[in-house]
Amino acid sequence: MFDPLLSAGSMPLLERQAVWGEVRHNVLAGNLANIDTPGFRPRDLDPQAFQEALRQSVHARTPGAASSLTEAPRDPLAGGVPDELLTAVDRPGGDLVFHDGAPRSIEREALALTRNAMQRQAAIQLMGAQMAMLQAAITERA
Structure with missing residues (x-):
């Protein structure tokens, strides 16, 4: 009964943003926890790939977005x-390299963790x- 209401609009996209943000938060927290481990290489999910998938998803959900009458957007x-969007990969190195050759920065990790938390919280608040x-609307209140 409520499934059409919950699967319409932006709710599914916000849900996927929150799920992806939670998985990424765990990866980034692991980076921060292991920052002093010798040989540790920071890992991350690919934010650009996820944003592109969100963009394509919005385009596919937009009425009249099909490029032809027979082809619906994917x-x-x-x-x-x-x-593949939830799989962590090694993050390319930064400017600071430790004596063991591992590129890591506590400031960069803390910034990425904070930014991710804010984006996830925004999605949850919108939901x-x-x-x-x-x-x-259901209880007919204004």
Whole structure:
């Protein structure tokens, strides 16, 4: 009964942003926890690949977005976030290299963790606001 309401609009995209953000948060927290481990190489999910998948997903959900009458745009996030977007890979090195040859920076890791937390929290707050509007409509409150 409520599935069409919850799968319409931006709710599925916000949900996928929150899921991806949670997985990335765990990876970034692991980077911060292991920053002093000799030989440790920071890992990360690919934010650009996820943003591109979100962009394609929005395009696929937009009415009239098909390039032809028979071809519908592909939604890369249909059914959830694909495993390849949730797989951590070694992050390219920065300017600071430690004596063991590992590029790591506590400031860069803390910044990435904070930025990711803010983006995830924004998605969750937007989902909460949409749920509040839905609840108000169901209970017929203004």
